[in-house]
Amino acid sequence: MALNDLIPWSRDHNQTPARRQDDDNPVMSLQRDLNRVFEDFRGRFDSPFGGDMRADGPRTDVSETDDAMLVSVDLPGLDDKDVEVNVTEDMLTIRGSREDKSEKDGFTSQSRRSFQRMIPVPAGVDSGKVEAEFKRGVLTVTLPKTEESKARVKRIDVKSG
Numbered sequence: 001m002a003l004n005d006l007i008p009w010s011r012d013h014n015q016t017p018a019r020r021q022d023d024d025n026p027v028m029s030l031q032r033d034l035n036r037v038f039e040d041f042r043g044r045f046d047s048p049f050g051g052d053m054r055a056d057g058p059r060t061d062v063s064e065t066d067d068a069m070l071v072s073v074d075l076p077g078l079d080d081k082d083v084e085v086n087v088t089e090d091m092l093t094i095r096g097s098r099e100d101k102s103e104k105d106g107f108t109s110q111s112r113r114s115f116q117r118m119i120p121v122p123a124g125v126d127s128g129k130v131e132a133e134f135k136r137g138v139l140t141v142t143l144p145k146t147e148e149s150k151a152r153v154k155r156i157d158v159k160s161g
Helices: 019-024 026-046 147-151
Strands: 060-064 068-074 083-087 091-104 107-120 131-135 138-144
Touching (some): 060 107, 068 091, 091 138
Antiparallel strands (some): 068 138, 131 138
16 A cells, blocks of 8 residues: 555545444544544634533533432523523423624624524423522423332342453
């Protein structure tokens, strides 16, 4: 294999190498990993709310306990009045917006940035008892499970073999 075969822009565009060859090639694997690192790094600067939010929305963690489903959303720079939370039987919707306004040398600059995150709600969540708390730039939504759905859970013992 020649060195020019390793440089993507030097290849003949009509002749595409088989994917299997790229998977076996450690240099191509390294190239893909480096591309991924740079894309992730670039994505931090494209985000509308600064380094803690991606262009596709804020960082969101979804977890589950025995009693509830928990959704945590990082919303740096926003206040509770900037955030709207809605829930239906099958969807949790979180919206937020921020308006930036600055004046310099007699000129006013104004921009509005917003996001919307929609998270499917599983069956067995009591949508009438959902609670949301906003503290230190983190929104935490608690979606409690119904008593019926808690009763349907059966723990299975795992045996070693």
